[in-house]
């Protein structure tokens with residue numbers, strides 16, 4: 001393979017106010033390499049890829065592309081230089097069709113005398129989608145018709161249409177099902193074959209070790225290492241990421257799946273569209289009930305139904321006092337907290353501050369007459385920020401500015417602050433680093449010991465096995481099998497029931 005530095009990152013620093021997101025980073029990225037970018041939440045991965053892909057400029061330092069000075073004025077300029085990125089937060093435009101999303105800003109390609117030839121545009125969209133193996137999406141359909149995953153894949157098609165020589169994938173695969181992941185892996189393989197370059201950001205170290213040919217490790221905005229494939233070693237990379245040896249238990253170490261008999265939440269024969277077909281379950285006081293399955297098995301809809309955001313066509317969700325859960329507002333009033341899989345879209349208001357996000361469910365509690373005192377809001381927020389160790393500049397800072405792990409802590413803070421008794425957690429550790437993950441597991445175990453009850457919906461089998469008292473495996477909208485906590489439980493036994 002022809003090895004040549006296609007991109008040089010020279011002494012790049014980036015400050016956001018008082019936050020030093022990148023400090024004097026120097027990296028050489030070679031043509032034809034698949035480079036994994038790894039580091040804890042907030043280590044600067046997205047900042048580095050955003051500078052390379054033209055989202056914003058560096059504060060100091062410069063870039064060199066193909067031996068020439070390179071300073072993209074925006075993402076379109078970067079695309080014209082052959083660099084495209086799929087970002088964590090970007091998304092598609094909701095009010096328009098699939099094809100219009102793919103060719104956003106490139107409509108002139110299909111225009112003649114100011115009139116767009118839509119037939120040609122749709123044909124081209126179909127071709128572009130088929131090229132990466134997407135066959136279920138209609139180019140003329142409104143984009144809102146499609147799932148979050150399909151919309152993410154449409155973004156991929158858009159990014160690839162400019163035929164980039166460097167493709168940056170920022171924390172995308174965790175949001176996708178196996179089918180979506182396979183599409184991304186297929187694209188990466190193709191890039192490698194064509195001697196093109198990929199910068200791949202993921203928190204899944206195993207995934208990176210398998211797919212990448214090199215690995216860049218960042219810590220606190222500083223470049224720690226650039227490793228060749230033969231130097232990949234899981235323990236060593238983890239140590240480089242966190243700067244210390246990781247010791248102690250990751251998951252809980254006991255195998256006692258015992259909890260109280262008291263049922264705090266029950267679902268009876270829930271039906272929702274084609275996603276839930278008669279699901280019943282009981283959650284006990286002090287129980288961690290894991291729910292697993294393939295992404296489209298209905299488990300995410302089940303979480304929404306238990307929290308009252310999705311109404312079942314048939315069946316009901318009841319609390320211990322037999323009150324029926326029919327809305328999110330009522331669930332919150334009854335001390336239920338919900339962490340959505342789609343954190344940025346459903347669990348947070350990104351343009352609001354950390355404080356506003358944390359106090360929302362607790363407004364009724366904080367109210368003194370018709371007013372809420374700023375002082376009590378601040379005290380309330382500070383307590384959560386301190387106990388969850390949320391890394392931020394100030395509590396009035398927009399949540400948008402936080403790294404993924406810290407955003408997730410804000411979501412937890414809002415439900416802990418409201419003194420929730422029941423937590424419905426949909427993929428609670430998605431996109432967060434190993435340090436924060438370990439913290440989340442300890443927190444869940446602590447909550448269990450305090451008698452709180454947790455439903456943990458997860459696509460990660462090790463965490464289901466490692467943390468749950470009981471696991472329900474779902475398949476095609478139904479509960480397929482229940483497993484008790486046991487030392488002999490393993491992934492193979494669960495997978496057998498999932499597929």
Ligand SMILES: Nc1ncnc2c1ncn2[C@@H]1O[C@H](COP(=O)(O)OP(=O)(O)OP(=O)(O)O)[C@@H](O)[C@H]1O
Nearest residue numbers: 016021041042043044045046047401402403404405
């Ligand atoms: N627009 C912004 N305004 C202010 N601070 C920001 C902004 N973007 C990032 N930061 C800060 O810069 C630091 C690096 O963030 P960055 O998003 O690059 O980390 P990351 O490694 O990609 O994290 P994650 O894995 O959680 O996505 C963090 O402290 C973050 O809070």
